[in-house]
Amino acid sequence: MTAILKTRDVHLSYAKQETLHGVNLDFDDHSITALIGPSGCGKSTFLRCLNRMNDLIPKTTVTGSFQFHGKDIYAPTTNLVELRKQIGMVFQQPNPFPFSVYENVTYGLKLAGHTNRHYLDEQVERALKQAAVWDETKDALNKNAMSFSGGQQQRICIARLLAVQPDIILLDEPTSALDPISSAQIETTLLALKKTYCIIIVTHNLQQASRIADRTAFMLNGNLIEDDLTSKMFTKPANQATSDYLNGKFG
Amino acid sequence: MDEIQKKLTAPSKASREDVTGRIISYTCIAAIIILVISILYFITSRGIATFTTNHVSLWQFLSGKEWNPGTLNAKGQPQVGALPMIVTSFSVTILAALVATPFAIAVALFMTDIAPKNGAKFLQPVIELLVGIPSVVYGFIGLTVVVPFIRHLFGGTGSGILAGTIVLFVMVLPTITSLSVDALRAVPTYFRSASLALGATRFQTIYKVLLRAAMPRLLTAVIFGMARAFGEALAVQMVIGNAVLMPRNLVTPTSTLTSQLTTNIGNTIMGTLPNNALWSLALILLLMSLVFNLLIRCIGKRGEIKS
Ligand SMILES: Nc1ncnc2c1ncn2[C@@H]1O[C@H](COP(=O)(O)OP(=O)(O)OP(=O)(O)O)[C@@H](O)[C@H]1O
Ligand SMILES: [Mg+2]
Numbered sequence: 001m002t003a004i005l006k007t008r009d010v011h012l013s014y015a016k017q018e019t020l021h022g023v024n025l026d027f028d029d030h031s032i033t034a035l036i037g038p039s040g041c042g043k044s045t046f047l048r049c050l051n052r053m054n055d056l057i058p059k060t061t062v063t064g065s066f067q068f069h070g071k072d073i074y075a076p077t078t079n080l081v082e083l084r085k086q087i088g089m090v091f092q093q094p095n096p097f098p099f100s101v102y103e104n105v106t107y108g109l110k111l112a113g114h115t116n117r118h119y120l121d122e123q124v125e126r127a128l129k130q131a132a133v134w135d136e137t138k139d140a141l142n143k144n145a146m147s148f149s150g151g152q153q154q155r156i157c158i159a160r161l162l163a164v165q166p167d168i169i170l171l172d173e174p175t176s177a178l179d180p181i182s183s184a185q186i187e188t189t190l191l192a193l194k195k196t197y198c199i200i201i202v203t204h205n206l207q208q209a210s211r212i213a214d215r216t217a218f219m220l221n222g223n224l225i226e227d228d229l230t231s232k233m234f235t236k237p238a239n240q241a242t243s244d245y246l247n248g249k250f251g
Numbered sequence: 252m253d254e255i256q257k258k259l260t261a262p263s264k265a266s267r268e269d270v271t272g273r274i275i276s277y278t279c280i281a282a283i284i285i286l287v288i289s290i291l292y293f294i295t296s297r298g299i300a301t302f303t304t305n306h307v308s309l310w311q312f313l314s315g316k317e318w319n320p321g322t323l324n325a326k327g328q329p330q331v332g333a334l335p336m337i338v339t340s341f342s343v344t345i346l347a348a349l350v351a352t353p354f355a356i357a358v359a360l361f362m363t364d365i366a367p368k369n370g371a372k373f374l375q376p377v378i379e380l381l382v383g384i385p386s387v388v389y390g391f392i393g394l395t396v397v398v399p400f401i402r403h404l405f406g407g408t409g410s411g412i413l414a415g416t417i418v419l420f421v422m423v424l425p426t427i428t429s430l431s432v433d434a435l436r437a438v439p440t441y442f443r444s445a446s447l448a449l450g451a452t453r454f455q456t457i458y459k460v461l462l463r464a465a466m467p468r469l470l471t472a473v474i475f476g477m478a479r480a481f482g483e484a485l486a487v488q489m490v491i492g493n494a495v496l497m498p499r500n501l502v503t504p505t506s507t508l509t510s511q512l513t514t515n516i517g518n519t520i521m522g523t524l525p526n527n528a529l530w531s532l533a534l535i536l537l538l539m540s541l542v543f544n545l546l547i548r549c550i551g552k553r554g555e556i557k558s
Contacts, residue, residue, distance in 0.1 A: 053448060085450035095441040098464050107459070108449040157445070164449065 096099020298534025
């Protein structure tokens with residue numbers, strides 16, 4: 001396994017308060033890494049560092065190194081727009097644009113300047129198939145994406161991201177607003193996608209982490225406590241705090 | 252047992268208050284409904300008197316270009332052609348909205364997305380101030396600044412559609428801006444994050460997602476602005492020239508429906524044709540405000556389904 005993204009000594013402060021106190025974490029290509037930890041420990045914060053979505057929050061300072069394909073994503077020369085195309089994000093709440101499915105999925109491609117209708121059609125089909133919503137949407141590509149169910153909307157959002165062929169997919173609790181069946185479908189989708197992508201997922205659902213993640217990282221109060229193979233972490237955690245958390249003693 | 256039953260069925264203080272409250276609010280509603288109906292009835296009955304009592308044909312009224320209700324023309328017909336005023340009213344309204352909308356949306360975007368903190372802090376009071384200035388003041392500024400300036404540039408009197416448009420532009424700007432701000436704020440922030448996370452720049456996010464998602468409500472804002480421009484009387488009257496003539500270009504004196512009403516309603520005698528003809532103009536204004544209302548409702552409904 002090769003680490004596609006390496007973070008070292010990541011510190012982040014919102015306004016005055018330091019929220020991340022030095023996180024070191026590597027992410028492998030073609031694998032799923034789960035970030036777990038109690039509420040408020042900084043999982044979303046860390047995830048948002050990875051595609052610089054924290055830049056949008058005023059007075060936020062980030063230090064540390066983020067090597068993506070050997071280049072620092074916080075380097076002044078980094079093209080943010082390109083970066084976000086390569087490291088895409090799926091949010092907790094399904095957030096399709098209030099446009100048609102087709103327009104949603106082609107949004108990123110059109111931003112990148114693709115206008116060839118034939119190419120767009122192809123990519124829409126590929127992305128929707130990869131996200132496992134093709135069957136539900138293929139006859140309704142012109143229907144408003146908001147009129148689908150929550151789970152379908154979330155998979156449309158995943159398709160919207162896959163259309164731009166990112167390297168890394170960040171997901172922040174993508175199933176927490178969904179019912180168990182939709183969640184299971186998303187999990188299946190993610191397992192299929194890991195063959196092609198590096199997937200990093202924040203989840204509160206420990207079963208979900210154990211079902212789909214190759215590696216799991218446990219965070220607590222802005223620190224990375226432990227990261228390891230999921231199978232090892234869930235059976236023989238190295239750290240007492242991890243063990244307590246996995247056994248539901250807190251969080 | 253009987254004791255409890257009595258207590259339960261006897262009217263308590265609270266339930267009596269409830270009844271009183273309801274009676275008061277229904278009375279108020281009834282009073283207002285009666286008021287609205289009588290206003291509608293009054294304007295309509297007066298407005299159609301031109302056609303029923305004075306036997307002016309509707310077509311002549313809407314398409315005639317001569318407005319001189321006191322005198323008869325060569326054929327012995329009264330001269331009540333309202334077309335110049337209708338054209339002028341629509342011209343100033345549409346032009347003012349066309350000019351004001353880009354400015355209003357730009358300012359609104361500045362307040363909601365480009366500089367949400369300082370922009371809103373500084374511009375909100377400015378907009379509120381602009382709304383609060385009485386229209387006579389706008390008219391006065393128009394008369395002392397805009398009209399001479401146009402006279403200087405284009406010759407003539409300086410009054411006309413151009414002067415009216417400029418004054419109305421300033422007057423509808425705050426209306427359209429504050430409604431546009433509401434429209435843009437109503438677009439959930441997660442659309443913005445979704446777009447940015449897909450690699451869109453802020454500008455792309457604004458024109459590909461934000462403006463599009465807010466479009467129905469932005470249109471509503473523009474129509475509200477148009478309704479205000481269409482109905483504005485005093486400020487327009489001061490700069491439009493008040494000659495009921497077909498406008499030949501943007502700088503010839505002309506007259507809107509409202510300015511004609513304010514200028515002449517005090518100079519006519521109830522029940523005579525000149526008075527009735529003015530009521531007919533008022534009826535047109537009423538119908539137009541109805542149309543604006545319907546438009547706003549239709550667009551609002553469509554917007555709701557979308558988002
Ligand atoms: N925009 C912000 N401005 C200031 N502080 C923030 C901001 N976002 C998060 N925080 C703070 O940073 C800390 C970590 O938040 P974060 O959202 O990363 O937690 P989390 O692990 O994702 O929690 P959850 O599981 O509830 O989503 C919290 O104490 C939170 O209050
Ligand atoms: Mg979170």
